[in-house]
Amino acid sequence: METVIEVRNLVKRYGDLMAVNGIDLDVQAGEVYSILGPNGAGKTTSVEIMECLRRKTSGEVRVLGHDIERGQKEIKKRIGVLPQSFNAFDYLTVKENIEYFGGLFDKRIPTDELIDAVQLQDKRDVWFINLSGGLKQRVGVAIAMVNDPDLVFLDEPTTGLDPKARREVWEVIRNLKSRNKTVILTTHYMEEAEVLSDHVAIMDEGRFIAMGTTRQIIDQHGSGSTCIVKGANDAAVAALRSAGMICEANDGDLLVRIEDKGSLPKIVGFLSSPEVTYDEVLIKGSSLEDVFLKLTGRKLAEAEQ
Amino acid sequence: MRPKHVLVDLKGQARSFFRIKSNIFWVFAFPLLLIVIFGAIFSNMGSEMVTLNVQDLDEGPGSQQLLAAINGTGMVKIRFISPLADLEQHIKDNSLAHVMVVPANYSANLASNITAPVELRLDETVSTSGTVFNAVNGVVNAVNLQMAGGEQRVTIEVGSIVQKRFTFLDFFVPGIIGLTVMTTCVFNVQGTISRFRANGIFRKLATTPMTPFEWLLSRILWHLFISFLTLAVIMGFGVLLYGMNMSVNLPVVLMIVAGSAMFSALGMIVARFVKNEETASMAANAITFPMMFLSGTFFQLEMMPSYLQQVAAVLPLTYMSQGLRDAMVYDNLAGAYFNLAVVAAIAVVFVIAAVLITKWEEG
Known part of the structure; x- marks a missing residue:
């Protein structure tokens, strides 16, 4: 399989601040690769270096077989970019904006085809300024696709969108994958990375702290599944702890680690005792959020603060 | 490329x-409003201290006494033209509006009790011409009263500098065109x-x-187009509503090209050194406002104190407005090309x- 991005020991400094601290990355053709992390982790700086928007301090970066400094011209012809906080020309319509950017490339997809792809047929003659946030992002994706790129960078495409708009953008990203485009997605939404990606790199303070498929990362760094007992009484806590189960109280819930296959029947057995009462029992697997918490000691929301 | x-x-x-919509207002409606408002305000003004250019061919005691008296009125200040200068060319090259010539035999005629005429050549469409005439006429009357008990010994022969018939607006409008090119280019680009x-x-x-x-x-070319559109709209407005009479010739076209490029580039430079849109707007205002008032758009440069005239001499809009006036109004091609060269550089x-x-x- 063709490697479309190769990054080796990439460093970006701003004075004393180390924004990107020696990362390595390999992205294969046709995959959706998410770079996940809190604001300020270095995601955008890293991808903007790959997009030829920022200069690196040191390291090697090759995109589509070209060095990013010597091969900028060739790279720009073959990539599509949805920058963070994307904006287009306010007083041009959806169609005119797509035509504008299409006119800057030799190879281009017909405007109507792009409008169909992002399902903006009924907004084609609406000024960009009059679109909602979600619709603007869809225009951004259409513009990122205008030159039929081999590699598409989507930098936080759903930040600031409501859940409905976010899911609309997800559909557009799935559509890109179905067209065999390689997609680099940066996000600080764990769920987004889990749902859309073939591979994920979790970034914090300028470094990748975990990489692989979502499953690999969770298997390697996750804490297994957890049984959540809602409204458990003291007898339930005492019974589980006396049996050596790892329990943790959290906002009135009792969280019991499921260590292995035999743990779950035991937990159910204890919960069946007549003195134990509870409202509800849920089983929850490890998530990337749990991995981030485990690896950094912080929740993602805390890291953003 | x-x-x-x-x-x-x-x-x-x-x-x-x-x-x-705001683009349409600032590019087209605003300059027309300025023409209407300022044209009405300034068309009848005329009591400021202005420069009277004097070629003293006599250089005798009579002429010195006359000129000292004129200078002493406090209404005009005298600037001398060399007696050897070609007066017609000098007037054209320097776009002069008020000129007095004292003939070679002025003092001798006075001494011989012969009528001694002085020639006063005024651009009567410039608002300060009235001030000059009043100052000179007042002094001449005083001299006649003193020397001959009121008999017309010294006379004034009034002539016109301008060949064509222009109104005050004809002189005002080139400044407005320069001003609009400046504001449109600087503000839009930054x-x-x-x-x-x-x-x-x-x-x-x-x-x-x-x-x-x-x-x-692309941005420079676009603003060049807008500048020509502005020129057409302002001139069309002036011709249709005020019956203005102006020439659009090669130096005018070249001045619009050079001026648009100069002010578009200035907008780019301003935008580069400021952090955000609000600050950029303030910086653009700080640069364009002094030029608006000190470059001879609303006030003739010679009406300003000399230190402000020195400030005006370093402002790009001064050369653009003066160049447009030279080309559109005075038919002073030498002056137009000199100003064009400065703007182009x-x-x-x-x-x-x-x-x-x-x-x-x-x-």
Whole structure:
């Protein structure tokens, strides 16, 4: 399989601040690769270096077989970019904006085809300024696709969108994958990375702290599944702890680690005792959020603060 | 450089520019309002201290006494023209509005009790001509009263400097055209750059094959087009409503080209050195406001104190407005091309600086 991005020991400094601290990355053709992390982790700086928007301090970066400094011209012809906080020309319509950017490339997809792809047929003659946030992002994706790129960078495409708009953008990203485009997605939404990606790199303070498929990362760094007992009484806590189960109280819930296959029947057995009462029992697997918490000691929301 | 990229951006600007109502106001309605308002205010003014250019061919005691008396009125100050100068050429080259010639035999005629005429040549369409005439006439009457008990010994022969018949607005409008070119180019360009930088459009453009030079060229060409449109609208307005009489010739066209490039580049330079849109707007105001009032748009330069005239001499708009006046009103081609050369030289420097410092990519 063709490697479309190769990054080796990439460093970006701003004075004393180390924004990107020696990362390595390999992205294969046709995959959706998410770079996940809190604001300020270095995601955008890293991808903007790959997009030829920022200069690196040191390291090697090759995109589509070209060095990013010597091969900028060739790279720009073959990539599509949805920058963070994307904006287009306010007083041009959806169609005119797509035509504008299409006119800057030799190879281009017909405007109507792009409008169909992002399902903006009924907004084609609406000024960009009059679109909602979600619709603007869809225009951004259409513009990122205008030159039929081999590699598409989507930098936080759903930040600031409501859940409905976010899911609309997800559909557009799935559509890109179905067209065999390689997609680099940066996000600080764990769920987004889990749902859309073939591979994920979790970034914090300028470094990748975990990489692989979502499953690999969770298997390697996750804490297994957890049984959540809602409204458990003291007898339930005492019974589980006396049996050596790892329990943790959290906002009135009792969280019991499921260590292995035999743990779950035991937990159910204890919960069946007549003195134990509870409202509800849920089983929850490890998530990337749990991995981030485990690896950094912080929740993602805390890291953003 | 790929012309296709420039054309794409020009097409985008053409589509969006006129959809923004404020653009139409500032580019077309505002200058017309200025013409109506300031034209009404300034067309009848005339009590300021103004310069009277004097060629004293006599240089005798009589002429010195007369000129000292005129100077002493406090209404005019005298600037001497060499007796050897070709007066017609000097008037044309310097776009003079008030000139007095004292003939060679003035003192001798006075001594011989013969009528001694002085020639006063005024541009009667300039508001200060009345002031000059009153000052000279007052002194001449006093001299006649003193020397001959009121008999007309010294006389004034009034002539006109301007060949064609112009109104005050004919002189005012070139300044308004220069002013509008300046404000349109500086504010639009700095506003666009600041906005595109803040809202990420530059970041998006930087990922395309378009280069910053192609983008800047497109912006300059667009503002050149807008400047010519402004020229056409203002002149059309003036001709239809005020019956103005103006020439549009090669130096006018070249001055609009050079001025548009100069002020567009100035807008780019302003935008480069400020952080955000609000600050950029303030910086543009700080640069254009002094030029608006000190470059001879609303007030004739010679009405201003000498230290302000020195300030005006370093302001680019001064040369643009004066050049347009020379070309459109005075038929002073030498003056027009001199001012054009100054504006073109500044434009070259500004454009080179703008191209060198305008970047899309960040550190």
